[in-house]
Every structure is written in C-alpha cells, then in structure tokens.
Amino acid sequence: MKIPELVFVGIGGSVVAMNRATGEKVWHTRLKGSDFVNVLLDRDQLYATTRSLAMAVGKTR
Structure with a gap:
C-alpha cells in the first residue's frame, strides 16, 4: 500500500498502520516503554x- 492509503496510530504501546478506506489493520509493531505512543x-x-x-520504525514505502 502507498502512504496516502494508510493511517498511522500509536496506541497501547504499539504503532499500527491501518487502511484509510476500510480501517483494516495492515501491520503493527510493539514498542518497549509505556503504553503512550506518539508517531x-x-x-x-x-x-x-x-x-x-x-525510534525509527521503518521506511513506509
């Protein structure tokens, strides 16, 4: 998926990428630290x- 098709959210100690059109989770990664995440x-x-x-989570392309 391309970046304009995704929404990135920090929640519950994780970073989540969701499909902008459907809300479906595309991927997630768990972070060390607290439950509060900024992206x-x-x-x-x-x-x-x-x-x-x-941290740098990664390239989004």
Whole structure:
C-alpha cells in the first residue's frame, strides 16, 4: 500500500498502520516503554516515541 492509503496510530504501546478506506489493520509493531505512543511521518520514514524510547520504525514505502 502507498502512504496516502494508510493511517498511522500509536496506541497501547504499539504503532499500527491501518487502511484509510476500510480501517483494516495492515501491520503493527510493539514498542518497549509505556503504553503512550506518539508517531510522526516524515516523507517515507515513520518515527515513534514512548516516554522512554524514540525510534525509527521503518521506511513506509
């Protein structure tokens, strides 16, 4: 899927990519740290932070 077709959400200690049209989960990854997760998409690189960790989740292409 292409980036415009996805929505990225930080929830429950995980980063989740969902299909924008259907809401179906495309992928998820569990992060170390707390349940509170922020996500940032910069071009094709997705970043996620918890209260104790910042990481590049991966290329989104």
